[in-house]
Amino acid sequence: xxKKSRLRNRKRRRQVRLEGGRGTPKRRAKGTSRHHxxxxxxxxxxxxxNIVMKLDKEHRAWHILFFNWTxxxxxxxxxxxxxxxxxxxxxxxxxxxxxKEVHRKA
Numbered sequence: 001x002x003k004k005s006r007l008r009n010r011k012r013r014r015q016v017r018l019e020g021g022r023g024t025p026k027r028r029a030k031g032t033s034r035h036h037x038x039x040x041x042x043x044x045x046x047x048x049x050n051i052v053m054k055l056d057k058e059h060r061a062w063h064i065l066f067f068n069w070t071x072x073x074x075x076x077x078x079x080x081x082x083x084x085x086x087x088x089x090x091x092x093x094x095x096x097x098x099x100k101e102v103h104r105k106a
Contacts, residue, residue: 033059038103039068050103072099 028034036055038044054062066074072095079085 028053031056035059035062039070042070044103070099072096093094 001011021051031085032053032058035052036046037050040046044050069077076092076095080087
């Protein structure tokens with residue numbers, strides 16, 4: 001196999017996203033990106049159940065607004081800052097445990 005065809009194959013593999021396991025390739029649409037529901041920097045995997053395809057501008061907007069927070073952390077922040085609800089450390093731990101369970105099952 002020539003170097004050129006190896007590079008072409010490598011690029012093709014990069015563009016292909018596996019959904020539902022090995023052997024079911026799905027090309028990523030132009031202008032979209034992979035968004036990890038549980039960020040990879042925080043232990044999230046590349047498992048298709050943890051990945052959602054987003055438009056590039058939606059993906060950028062999410063991270064500008066919410067950094068690498070999980071949806072439950074965003075909920076806690078909104079409850080504290082916008083509604084003035086007192087969230088104790090124990091409540092936060094319970095929310096985060098629920099969040100972990102949800103991601104474990106997904």
